[in-house]
Amino acid sequence: MADLLMCEPTMLYNILNQEIKHSRLAETNYLYLLDVRSKREYNESHIITAQRMKKKDNDYVIPQSMDLECVKYCIVYDGKTNALDVNFEVREKDSDSEDDEVSYVMGSAVLCARILAEFTRHPVYILDGGYECFSAHYHFFRTQKIFSMPQLDSSQCHHSMAYHIFLSDCRQVQEASLQGTDISTEKKEDVSELDAFEPYPIEVVPGEVYLGTVKQACNPQMHKDLKIKAHVNVGLETTPYFQGDTCRLLQISVTDSPEEDLFSSFRHTSHFMDAHVERRSVILVFSTRGISRSCTVMLAYLMHRNRESLKRSWTPGPLPPPAYLTDDKTRPTGQRD
Incomplete structure (x- = not known):
């Protein structure tokens, strides 16, 4: 069991x-x-x-x-x-x-x-x-919608969610035929909805700090839903938000290369994020795909915030490249176990 x-x-x-x-x-x-x-x-x-x-x-x-x-x-x-x-x-x-x-x-x-x-x-x-x-x-x-599984092939359509969709469709078709309406267009939209679903940024500190991608950082609906008020941009791309506002945008202009120096930015980044957390201002940390540079900066912040080692702060999730995960040299300045 x-x-x-x-x-x-x-x-x-x-x-x-x-x-x-x-x-x-x-x-x-x-x-x-x-x-x-x-x-x-x-x-x-x-x-x-x-x-x-x-x-x-x-x-x-x-x-x-x-x-x-x-x-x-x-x-x-x-x-x-x-x-x-x-x-x-x-x-x-x-x-x-x-x-x-x-x-x-x-x-x-x-x-x-x-x-x-x-x-x-x-x-x-x-x-x-x-x-x-x-x-x-x-x-x-x-x-109120039942999401379909658009990537299933015909041999897998017996799976429960697809079966649930099939039954739901049958009921709606029957109701539509009684009402004399055409639901073909509506169902085409419903069938593709899960495939078109755009994941939101990962919540690292509940209600305070999120980790995401450039695409998510440009999405106005996600900003509204998560109430994002500040950005830490770990890359060269730009977004429409907070341009020229150094109080709400911290730009760390580095490429996705193990040779880049992220260590020197850890202290400033941690203090920037601390200031926004204290003001209950939600922060989004992001890079191109949200899996290397931004994740490394996030790990450094968690070590600073929780006063923990790299090993204790590193939990399963999007991981930095191995070159960024060298011993405790990545500990932010002033950090102690």
């Missing part, structure tokens, strides 16, 4: 925003995000890519198409469960509800996770605080 672990909202946010060449959400065995709330709540709004777990005789039913053994992340959420040993609270049934299932205010995610843990070798995560907590922090990741 796999372990049950709590998943912080920041962890799920970062899982949703991983990319290589394309968003990793399009990979069939990357993430199963399961919503165990009522059908009414799910239809009103859910987290992007989430599938609703159904019940039969008040027991959760795992779709045969769901390959739990191979999935990397399996995350379950309900309304607001925030602990593994939560006290189960049964929700009173609405008089006008057509749903006969027993619904829990808290604890249903744990019940479902225990069942899923029997079929997977990886940990099953329960979203800490559930939908209520996640949507409060990341309201822009709420949706």
